[in-house]
Amino acid sequence: MLRSMKQEDLGANTARGDGIPIRIRGLTKRFRSGVLAVDGLDLTVFSGDVFGLLGPNGAGKTTTLRMIMGLVHPTAGSVELFGEPLQPGAGVLRRVGALVEGPGFVPHLSGMANLEQWWRYGGSELSASNIDEALAIAGLGDAIDRKYKTYSSGMRQRLGVAQAMLGKPDLLVLDEPTTGLDPQQMVEIRSMIRSISASGVTVLLSSHLLAEVEQVCTRAAIMNRGRLVSTGTVEELTAAANIVYFEVDDVILAERVLAGSPGVRAVRRDDPGLSVELIDVDRSKIVSVLVSAGVAVRTVMARNRLEDAFLEMLGAQPPSESVSQVGPMMPPQVLAAGGSAQESTR
Amino acid sequence: MIAVELARQLKRVRTYVSFGMVALIPIILTIAYKFGGTPHRGKHAIAMIDLTSYSGLNVPIIGLSAMGIVFVIVAASFAGEAVAGEASWGALRYLLIRPVRRGRILAGKLAVVALLVVVAILIAVVVSLVAGVIAFGWHPVYVFASNVGNGIGVLGKPVGAISEVAALARVALSGAYVIWSLAFVVAFAFMLSTLTDKAFGAIAGGFGIAVVSQILDAISQLGSIRYGLPTHYMEAWNGLFVQPTQTADMVRGALLQIPYVLVFGAIAWWWFRRKDITS
Numbered sequence: 245m246l247r248s249m250k251q252e253d254l255g256a257n258t259a260r261g262d263g264i265p266i267r268i269r270g271l272t273k274r275f276r277s278g279v280l281a282v283d284g285l286d287l288t289v290f291s292g293d294v295f296g297l298l299g300p301n302g303a304g305k306t307t308t309l310r311m312i313m314g315l316v317h318p319t320a321g322s323v324e325l326f327g328e329p330l331q332p333g334a335g336v337l338r339r340v341g342a343l344v345e346g347p348g349f350v351p352h353l354s355g356m357a358n359l360e361q362w363w364r365y366g367g368s369e370l371s372a373s374n375i376d377e378a379l380a381i382a383g384l385g386d387a388i389d390r391k392y393k394t395y396s397s398g399m400r401q402r403l404g405v406a407q408a409m410l411g412k413p414d415l416l417v418l419d420e421p422t423t424g425l426d427p428q429q430m431v432e433i434r435s436m437i438r439s440i441s442a443s444g445v446t447v448l449l450s451s452h453l454l455a456e457v458e459q460v461c462t463r464a465a466i467m468n469r470g471r472l473v474s475t476g477t478v479e480e481l482t483a484a485a486n487i488v489y490f491e492v493d494d495v496i497l498a499e500r501v502l503a504g505s506p507g508v509r510a511v512r513r514d515d516p517g518l519s520v521e522l523i524d525v526d527r528s529k530i531v532s533v534l535v536s537a538g539v540a541v542r543t544v545m546a547r548n549r550l551e552d553a554f555l556e557m558l559g560a561q562p563p564s565e566s567v568s569q570v571g572p573m574m575p576p577q578v579l580a581a582g583g584s585a586q587e588s589t590r
Numbered sequence: 591m592i593a594v595e596l597a598r599q600l601k602r603v604r605t606y607v608s609f610g611m612v613a614l615i616p617i618i619l620t621i622a623y624k625f626g627g628t629p630h631r632g633k634h635a636i637a638m639i640d641l642t643s644y645s646g647l648n649v650p651i652i653g654l655s656a657m658g659i660v661f662v663i664v665a666a667s668f669a670g671e672a673v674a675g676e677a678s679w680g681a682l683r684y685l686l687i688r689p690v691r692r693g694r695i696l697a698g699k700l701a702v703v704a705l706l707v708v709v710a711i712l713i714a715v716v717v718s719l720v721a722g723v724i725a726f727g728w729h730p731v732y733v734f735a736s737n738v739g740n741g742i743g744v745l746g747k748p749v750g751a752i753s754e755v756a757a758l759a760r761v762a763l764s765g766a767y768v769i770w771s772l773a774f775v776v777a778f779a780f781m782l783s784t785l786t787d788k789a790f791g792a793i794a795g796g797f798g799i800a801v802v803s804q805i806l807d808a809i810s811q812l813g814s815i816r817y818g819l820p821t822h823y824m825e826a827w828n829g830l831f832v833q834p835t836q837t838a839d840m841v842r843g844a845l846l847q848i849p850y851v852l853v854f855g856a857i858a859w860w861w862f863r864r865k866d867i868t869s
Contacts, residue, residue: 275866276866310683310866310867310868313683313686313687314686314687315683315686315687315866315867315868316866316867316868317864317866332686332691332692332863333686333688333689333690333691333692333694333695334689335689336689337687337688337689338689340687342684342687344683344684344687345680345683346680347680348679348680348681348682348683348684349679349680349681349684350598350679350681351679352601352602352603353598353601357597357601361594361597361598362684362685362688364591364593364594365591365594365685365688365690366688366689366690367591367689367690407684
């Protein structure tokens with residue numbers, strides 16, 4: 245009985261070997277300092293996903309990615325890559341390419357030497373590295389033979405993506421891939437990610453930029469304070485929702501008026517305005533309710549669920565933080581204004 | 591993996607600065623002895639420095655003595671940089687996501703550090719030997735009574751001489767001993783290099799342990815504790831150039847390195863395998 249079960253497990257393992265790229269169960273990390281960075285995370289990334297891990301700075305995204313790569317040891321829980329339990333330096337990492345918290349290269353070596361050495365460090369033959377393809381991604385031209393320390397931050401980032409793409413990985417892990425880039429470079433990196441995904445690579449991407457996840461990802465999870473707040477396909481998450489954001493001259497009065505008004509399920513403060521969840525009522529009706537109560541309405545915006553989940557989770561933070569840190573980082577009106585404006589506020 | 595590690599180091603200016611330094615110092619010493627004139631210390635007393643005028647083979651002997659502190663700095667800088675330097679470039683995390691176990695990564699880095707230290711001391715010995723023989727010729731080496739002090743002191747009257755080839759063999763053995771006597775510096779700086787992301791701290795620590803050990807060794811009130819200090823037998827190879835030849839302290843010194851290397855090495859290994867890489 246025992247033996248047959250073991251054989252079954254073995255069979256299941258090999259079958260799963262080419263299955264689920266990332267399966268995370270109950271992943272928890274408490275650092276020596278006592279900081280609980282990741283708290284009971286469950287996450288599955290399927291083959292072909294471009295999975296976005298969205299959350300503000302300090303949400304635990306980077307720690308999660310580091311645990312997926314075996315850089316940080318989980319306090320509890322497990323990570324499986326392609327069905328294999330992950331250990332630091334495990335063989336399965338051969339199938340993974342990563343950009344973790346920016347590129348990291350040897351400054352006195354050329355970009356080319358850096359790529360070659362990094363690849364050979366894993367004991368792999370250079371011929372198996374697909375280095376020409378990776379170089380095409382980097383698009384550095386002759387600069388590839390210059391010392392890394394002479395590179396601009398955009399060149400460094402592209403070299404980092406090229407390194408992650410060496411050997412045609414089955415899974416690409418990108419941590420904040422557009423951080424520190426100018427808008428033009430952001431667009432380039434994003435289209436690069438889309439074309440990498442189109443070639444059959446599963447991508448896990450972390451970002452604190454809502455627009456980036458909306459533009460690039462097929463599925464997304466929202467993380468805050470080490471926990472998963474919401475998860476689903478980006479279509480699901482961005483589907484038109486019945487939550488409307490109002491900016492008014494008198495928030496207190498508006499809140500009181502709307503709280504008792506028909507068709508309103510919930511009213512939430514959402515500095516500087518209000519988020520209102522509606523049931524079977526048009527938002528114009530709510531505007532007229534407000535106006536007739538003597539409240540001047542400045543802005544009315546429909547909001548999708550991804551935005552809402554994101555904002556809800558920001559709203560759940562202590563007031564001091566949400567005002568000083570989170571508030572200015574991503575005010576609602578900027579969220580709705582689309583990619584470039586949003587990024588420029590960073 | 592070792593080839594990659596080596597390539598990283600051999601493309602660095604710093605590596606060549608270190609090698610250049612250990613090559614230049616013996617040349618400067620030789621020139622100074624050649625043209626600096628011979629100081630007089632009385633009829634029967636000879637200072638070690640004076641010996642150079644009798645045989646070029648004395649230059650590597652004096653060089654190994656005089657450059658002790660330089661070797662410590664070189665060893666500490668190679669070892670202290672090994673892991674922390676990588677971390678400070680942000681490249682460590684990328685090495686650690688290769689399918690290579692951390693223990694092997696550490697072993698590869700340590701092997702390359704050891705190789706660089708060996709090469710540095712070989713350079714010092716070979717350069718001083720060549721420079722010495724060119725300047726002072728290939729002659730037998732005088733040896734002195736074993737009860738006089740070691741190092742570059744006043745030695746009294748020579749009590750014998752050893753042939754050129756025998757002296758050359760003893761110089762080689764001395765070089766090997768000096769290399770091994772740096773093992774605790776390498777092991778300690780390497781251990782610190784896994785503990786911190788700041789290479790300079792690890793280098794300073796490696797240098798510091800040698801200095802502290804030497805200071806403690808100078809406090810005679812510490813008694814027999816001093817015999818356990820890693821620098822206590824650092825100059826024991828001088829026993830090869832006295833009569834009768836003394837090797838007992840060399841054996842003690844060589845054995846004494848082992849516990850230091852094992853303890854520091856084990857801590858490095860234990861720590862690095864468990865370390866959360868946040869650099």
